[in-house]
Amino acid sequence: MSIFLDQNSNVIVQGITGSEGSYHTARMLAYGTQIVGGVTPGKGGQKSEHGLPVFDTVKDAVSATGATQSVIFVPPPFAADALYEAHEAGISLAVCITEGVPVHDVLRVAGSTSGMRIIGPNCPGLISPGKASVGIMPGHVFSQGNVGLISRSGTLTYEVVDGLTRAGLGQSTCVGIGGDPIIGTTFVDCLREFASDPQTKAIVICGEIGGSDEEEAAAWIGEHLAGKPAVAFIGGRNAPPGKSLGHAGAIVSGSFGTAQSKMRAFEEVGVPVADRPSAIPGLLLQAL
Numbered sequence: 453m454s455i456f457l458d459q460n461s462n463v464i465v466q467g468i469t470g471s472e473g474s475y476h477t478a479r480m481l482a483y484g485t486q487i488v489g490g491v492t493p494g495k496g497g498q499k500s501e502h503g504l505p506v507f508d509t510v511k512d513a514v515s516a517t518g519a520t521q522s523v524i525f526v527p528p529p530f531a532a533d534a535l536y537e538a539h540e541a542g543i544s545l546a547v548c549i550t551e552g553v554p555v556h557d558v559l560r561v562a563g564s565t566s567g568m569r570i571i572g573p574n575c576p577g578l579i580s581p582g583k584a585s586v587g588i589m590p591g592h593v594f595s596q597g598n599v600g601l602i603s604r605s606g607t608l609t610y611e612v613v614d615g616l617t618r619a620g621l622g623q624s625t626c627v628g629i630g631g632d633p634i635i636g637t638t639f640v641d642c643l644r645e646f647a648s649d650p651q652t653k654a655i656v657i658c659g660e661i662g663g664s665d666e667e668e669a670a671a672w673i674g675e676h677l678a679g680k681p682a683v684a685f686i687g688g689r690n691a692p693p694g695k696s697l698g699h700a701g702a703i704v705s706g707s708f709g710t711a712q713s714k715m716r717a718f719e720e721v722g723v724p725v726a727d728r729p730s731a732i733p734g735l736l737l738q739a740l
Contacts, residue, residue: 454580454625455600455645455652456545456569457521461584464519464543465490466510466526466534468500472549473525476588477502480523483591485584488517510534510541521545523577523586531573532557539565547586548572548636558634570636576606576628587628597622599736600646602639603658604631604665608687612658612729619733624652631660639669647677654681654740656732657723659714661688666714674721681739684718685726686711 463480467473468490481487481502489505496508507513510522522538524531524546531550538546544567551574558573571578577587582596593610595617603609606628613626627642629635639657646652655677659666666686673682689711715725724739726732 453649453651454583455642455649456571456625456627457578457580457584457586459484459486459580459583461521461586462486462488462517462519463521463523463584463586464488464507464510464513464517466522466524466538468492468504468506468525469495469498470525474501476523476525476549477504479588479591480585483579483585485586488519489513510537510543514541514543519543521547521586523547523549524572525549528552528554532561535561535565535568535570539568543568545569545571546636547575547577549575549577549587551632553632555632555634558632558636562634562636569641571627572630572632572636574632575630575635576609578625578627579623580625581623589626589628593617594626595622597624598651598653599623599656600642600649600652600654601626601656601658602642602646603628604660605658605687608658608660608685608729612656612685612732615730615733616656616736619737621733621736624649633663639665640672643669643672643677647680652680654683654736656736657682657684657718658729659684659686661686661691661711661714662709664709667717670714670717670721670723673718673723681736682723683726683732683735683739684715684723685729685732686714689715
C-alpha cells in the first residue's frame, strides 16, 4: 500500500493551461499518474496540450471524470478560492503547490474545508514510487520500497531520497508538507497514516528550524509509534542566532523552534538524529 496516493487515484490539475501547470502535468503523466483533466476558468470545452479535457469549474471536472484529488498550480491571490472550489466539488485531497499564499488565506481555508485533506501550500507535493506522483518531485530519484518520508523542504527531500535509493532503501510514500507557518497536513498527520500502513516499515523525518511541528512529532512518536523505527534530520542548525533563513516558517523566537530543541526532542524518544543528510541511510539501516 501507500498513503494518500496510489495508482488508482484520479487527479485533476487546477491551472492546467498555465506554464507551470502544463509543464508538471506532462511530467506527472509520464510517471504514470492518472491525470484525468484540468480546470481553467473560461477555457472549458477545450483540450490541454496533453490532450486532456479542460473544464471551467472543479465541479464540472469532478462530474465528468470522477476525480477525487486535485493538484493546484494557480497564482497566490487565487489559491484560497481554488481550495474552496475543490472542497465544494467533493475533492478529498488537494495538493497546493503555490507558494506565497497569504497566511490569513490559509487559516480561513483550513478552518472551513472539513473533510478535505490539504497538503501545502508551498510544497513539492507527494509521490508513491512506482504508483503515482502529484506535484513537482523528480520521479527518477525515487524507488519503490518500505520507507516513508515526511519533509518540510522540497530540495532536501530529493537529496535524502537519492541517498536512500542508492543505499537500496526504497520508499512507500514521500510527502512534502511545505515550509510555510500554516500548512494543511503536519508531521503528526503523516505519522498517523504511516503507522497504520502495512507497506511502510520505517520512517524518515526531515525538519528544520522554526515552529514546533517537529517537537510535536517527537512527542507523538514517543506515545504512539511502536514497531517502526524512525530517523530524523533537522536543517538550519548553523543559522545565526536571531536570523530567519529559508522557508517562511523557519522563524526562531528565543530558544523556541531551535535546531537544538528539535534534535533533543527526537533523541529523548529514541529517534536518532543525523548530523547531515548523507548519514540518514546508515542510521536507518542500523535502526532496521
